[in-house]
Amino acid sequence: MSATSITVRVPLTIRRRGGRTIVIAPDGSVVPGTSRQAATHSDPALVKALARAFRYQRMLDAGKYKSIGEMAVAEKLDRGYLGRLLQLTLLAPDLIQAIMDGREPAGVTLTVLMDTFPVEWWEQRAALTCA
Numbered sequence: 095m096s097a098t099s100i101t102v103r104v105p106l107t108i109r110r111r112g113g114r115t116i117v118i119a120p121d122g123s124v125v126p127g128t129s130r131q132a133a134t135h136s137d138p139a140l141v142k143a144l145a146r147a148f149r150y151q152r153m154l155d156a157g158k159y160k161s162i163g164e165m166a167v168a169e170k171l172d173r174g175y176l177g178r179l180l181q182l183t184l185l186a187p188d189l190i191q192a193i194m195d196g197r198e199p200a201g202v203t204l205t206v207l208m209d210t211f212p213v214e215w216w217e218q219r220a221a222l223t224c225a
Contacts, residue, residue, distance in 0.1 A: 136196035139204045147182035186215035199223045
């Protein structure tokens with residue numbers, strides 16, 4: 095018995111859209127899971143605020159500044175704003191990941207997060223999923 099091979103030809107189209115490579119099926123639909131760059135719909139303001147919060151926290155932890163007040167003066171920020179921004183570092187890890195992935199609960203905005211929220215992670219989840 096000799097080995098045989100079968101060739102299957104599928105008329106697919108490969109396109110680039112918005113910096114992503116996608117595969118388009120013969121019916122014109124995008125083949126799911128073919129994007130080389132995952133498109134996220136994360137809130138840029140939330141992501142930027144989280145990045146700043148963790149950056150400022152690292153500076154405090156490293157001893158670059160002795161206090162929030164000193165950092166606020168050096169960074170030319172209002173002390174109250176900086177304190178509220180730093181509280182974002184206390185968010186539950188799964189909430190941070192959801193924000194970074196663009197999966198934050200409906201109604202969770204930077205304005206909501208800059209307000210006072212519970213320190214306990216389970217309370218955060220309960221409060222922010224109802225926001």
